[in-house]
Amino acid sequence: MEKNTTDPWEWGKYTNSVQAVEIKQPEGTLYCSGQVAIDANGQPVAADMNTQLELTIQNLEQLIAEAGYQPSGVVRLNVYTTSTQEFFTSCVQTYQGWIAKHGIKQATTLLEVKALFGGLTVELEATVVK
Template sequence: MQKNTTDPWEWGKYTNSVQAVEIKEPQGTLYCSGQVAIDANGQPVASDMKTQLELTIQNLEHLIGEAGYEPGGIVRLNVYTTSTQEFFTICVPTYQAWIQKHGIKQATSMLEVKGLFGGLTVELEATVVR
């Protein structure tokens, strides 16, 4: 796989994403359903948003690994949250650390939604390539 990113604006270097990702000759593409803070029994973990994000990331990493992919192959990451203000205030350090840990360079959309399943506050939806 060859991965090329495009981010033509100067301000782009300060974001947690790039404006476009091009993949040439992928060996596979994994489209992940939105992952949330659900425990091993399928029950929502309704705690603070930061704790939910940490469990959501763990669940997404587990899903990606079980499918034989790696988090570094994420090329599209959609973030759904019930409060963008709370996400940027509380969750950005955790989110940025995770992105940097895996060297992820992804196209991203963030949407504030009215609600999520089970009173949850954050959901991550990814497309992964290898």
């Protein structure tokens, strides 16, 4: 796979994403459903947003690994949250740390929604290539 990113504006280097990702000659593409803080029994985990994000990331990593992909192959990451303000105040460090840990350079959309399944507060939806 050949991965090229485009971010034509100076402010882009201060974000946790890029404006566009081009993939040439991928071996495969994995489209992940939105992942949330659900335990192994399929029950929503009632916790603060950052704790939910940590479990959501674990669930996404497990899904990606079991499909034979790597988190570094994430090229699109949509973040749904019931409060963008709370996400920015309590989750950015966890989110940025995960992105940096895997060297992810992805196109991203962050969207505030009215509600998520089971009263949860954050959901991640990814597209991954290899």
